[in-house]
Amino acid sequence: RIVYLDGTYLPETEAKVSIFDRGFLMADAVYEVTSVLDGRLIDFPGHLARLGRSLSELSIRNPLQDQDWLELHRSLIARNGMSEGLIYLQVSRGNPGDRDFAYPAADVAPTVVAFTQSKNNLAANPQAETGLRVISLPDMRWVRRDIKTVQLLPSSMAKMAAKAAGVDEAWFTEAGLVTEGTSSNVFILKAGHLITRPLSQDILHGITRRAALRLADEAGLVIEERAFSIDEAQAADEAFLTSASSFVLPVTEIDGIRLGDGKPGPVSRDLRRIYIEEMR
Numbered sequence: 001r002i003v004y005l006d007g008t009y010l011p012e013t014e015a016k017v018s019i020f021d022r023g024f025l026m027a028d029a030v031y032e033v034t035s036v037l038d039g040r041l042i043d044f045p046g047h048l049a050r051l052g053r054s055l056s057e058l059s060i061r062n063p064l065q066d067q068d069w070l071e072l073h074r075s076l077i078a079r080n081g082m083s084e085g086l087i088y089l090q091v092s093r094g095n096p097g098d099r100d101f102a103y104p105a106a107d108v109a110p111t112v113v114a115f116t117q118s119k120n121n122l123a124a125n126p127q128a129e130t131g132l133r134v135i136s137l138p139d140m141r142w143v144r145r146d147i148k149t150v151q152l153l154p155s156s157m158a159k160m161a162a163k164a165a166g167v168d169e170a171w172f173t174e175a176g177l178v179t180e181g182t183s184s185n186v187f188i189l190k191a192g193h194l195i196t197r198p199l200s201q202d203i204l205h206g207i208t209r210r211a212a213l214r215l216a217d218e219a220g221l222v223i224e225e226r227a228f229s230i231d232e233a234q235a236a237d238e239a240f241l242t243s244a245s246s247f248v249l250p251v252t253e254i255d256g257i258r259l260g261d262g263k264p265g266p267v268s269r270d271l272r273r274i275y276i277e278e279m280r
């Protein structure tokens, strides 16, 4: 694989970052994951805008212009001949040359890393046919989940707990209400109403979430942006999650309770199909 590190394209084995990099020592870094279908970036302006916002919330200098970010992504796709997959981009506060809690001086340049992950089943994902089984877990993350930082240990732990429970995913809850999935936004559908938690600092402002809401609105669903409980989700007609890596994926079981007949629902299936048709 050819990867990107601070202005250079090089083989992945040659890409080296300092042990003093703040991304490594302090998870002082933000990231984006953009999907690629037929060699083209999906919803890239949304990801760029969110990258800019994450950086600005943490006072990390945005090291490149929008056009350069786009070139970088396109170049990685071309150099790796990737037709379908993901591009991971990370910007850390950089390498101050020592460990210190305080931010380094402004002349320390951010570290930029990007790489491709080829996948051949983003669009033809078998989980779209089977649906996902999920468990709920207390949300153990920090309170600024709207900033896309690389502090992902609570999400990794939740994924492992889901695995150990023999299911596919975990949904986080806080104060009795669902926040989001480990790496996705979540939705329930009841009697033509599509319900999802409103944007706030409690959840990541998903780029796929926004597209799904627009498509659902165009399809005539009533959108209700409000929080919901696991009980309400278990009584829903359908549920699904959204993310750049999964698009729209149906959820068919929550904490051992099957939704409806336990098969992916028609609205979830339609939204997935429309999303992929429209975006590709």
Ligand code: PDD
Pocket (backbone or CB within 6 Å): 033, 180, 181, 182, 183, 184, 185, 203, 204, 205, 206, 207, 208, 209, 242, 243, 244, 245
């Ligand atoms: N995760 N919520 C969380 C906590 C996420 O990590 C993600 C994405 C989303 C969905 O956002 P978007 O639709 O913009 O991808 C919501 C990426 C895919 C990841 O960490 O791999």
